Amino acid sequence: MSSTSLSTSIRRVLSAARRRGAAALAALRGAPPSPAAEAAREDIAILDWYSKELPSAANAVGIFPGEWASRLPAPLEDVPAGSAPLFADPRISWCIERLAAGGREGGLSGARVLELGPLEGGHSYMLETAGAASVTAIESNARSYLKCLVAKELLGMTRTSFAFGDFVPYLRGCTDRYDVAVASGVIYHLLDPVSVIADLCAVTDDAIFVWTQYYDDEVIAARSDLHRKFGDRRTANLDGYDYELVEYRYLDALDFAGFCGGSAPTSNWLTRDGLTAAFARHGFADIEVHDDDRDHVHGPAITFLARRSGGVVAGA
Numbered sequence: 504m505s506s507t508s509l510s511t512s513i514r515r516v517l518s519a520a521r522r523r524g525a526a527a528l529a530a531l532r533g534a535p536p537s538p539a540a541e542a543a544r545e546d547i548a549i550l551d552w553y554s555k556e557l558p559s560a561a562n563a564v565g566i567f568p569g570e571w572a573s574r575l576p577a578p579l580e581d582v583p584a585g586s587a588p589l590f591a592d593p594r595i596s597w598c599i600e601r602l603a604a605g606g607r608e609g610g611l612s613g614a615r616v617l618e619l620g621p622l623e624g625g626h627s628y629m630l631e632t633a634g635a636a637s638v639t640a641i642e643s644n645a646r647s648y649l650k651c652l653v654a655k656e657l658l659g660m661t662r663t664s665f666a667f668g669d670f671v672p673y674l675r676g677c678t679d680r681y682d683v684a685v686a687s688g689v690i691y692h693l694l695d696p697v698s699v700i701a702d703l704c705a706v707t708d709d710a711i712f713v714w715t716q717y718y719d720d721e722v723i724a725a726r727s728d729l730h731r732k733f734g735d736r737r738t739a740n741l742d743g744y745d746y747e748l749v750e751y752r753y754l755d756a757l758d759f760a761g762f763c764g765g766s767a768p769t770s771n772w773l774t775r776d777g778l779t780a781a782f783a784r785h786g787f788a789d790i791e792v793h794d795d796d797r798d799h800v801h802g803p804a805i806t807f808l809a810r811r812s813g814g815v816v817a818g819a
């Protein structure tokens with residue numbers, strides 16, 4: 504079966520699942536079988552899920568046609584996936600280089616790494632290749648999680664473990680410890696970013712790498728394409744400290760099957776000061792900024808490495 508018909512089949516199965524849910528609800532309420540329930544039964548074409556192609560990397564990648572963001576690394580660079588260089592990302596190269604230069608003996612070598620939101624496993628691959636003893640990567644989007652598993656299989660990653668679920672409750676109840684954490688592209692997708700940062704700081708011993716968008720009044724006010732996506736601004740408080748949150752709405756981005764944001768229709772963005780203060784208050788005040796791109800296409804974006812500075816750890 505071609506990639507396109509598999510994609511169509513996935514959509515049909517999902518819409519059938521939605522109709523089955525509605526039919527089950529109706530049955531619970533005592534309603535007779537509806538035309539929707541009958542249609543759902545007919546929609547599932549199980550044979551569409553089989554491949555008749557020769558087994559290959561392209562065939563595995565093609566399970567998610569048009570949904571890959573990343574370009575795969577050698578020897579798979581010609582496999583049609585995406586174009587973003589997430590398996591050779593200069594932001595992660597900088598992080599690895601700074602960890603080596605900045606006092607973590609051996610850089611990432613031997614480190615237990617926690618990665619939040621791996622998407623397709625590109626950063627996980629770089630962290631493993633740089634010598635991490637283990638990479639625990641937590642992904643909540645089922646399609647992304649399965650793409651991570653495809654990448655893991657195709658690239659022979661052996662020290663990375665992809666876990667399917669939400670890192671917010673994981674961090675809340677976490678008894679594991681990590682040397683290094685990577686929170687790239689995730690903080691601005693959260694509803695309550697400061698409490699997640701507090702929980703992340705509490706489980707990390709040495710350093711946390713961050714790439715995130717942040718809110719800036721001046722920049723957003725001048726960008727009509729971005730301004731419409733922001734809603735209410737409010738002050739929140741954690742452990743006696745105030746911080747500002749600005750609502751961000753995903754809007755039509757939610758219509759794309761390759762959507763890679765958070766699990767709610769909105770998130771809350773922090774200001775740059777609110778962001779760095781949250782790390783500083785939870786023991787990571789030593790912040791090395793690599794890049795602060797106020798003109799980023801999706802809004803201001805900052806890249807930094809926060810190192811443990813001996814301050815107070817939330818919950819300690």
Ligand SMILES: C[S@@+](CC[C@H](N)C(=O)[O-])C[C@H]1O[C@@H](n2cnc3c(N)ncnc32)[C@H](O)[C@@H]1O
Nearest residue numbers: 620622642643644647669670687688763764765
């Ligand atoms: C914008 S992508 C960033 C991918 C990659 N880390 C990078 O920097 O290029 C965000 C990823 O985090 C995942 N994600 C968002 N919120 C999450 C959560 N609460 N738990 C687990 N994964 C989450 C999304 O599904 C997506 O794969």
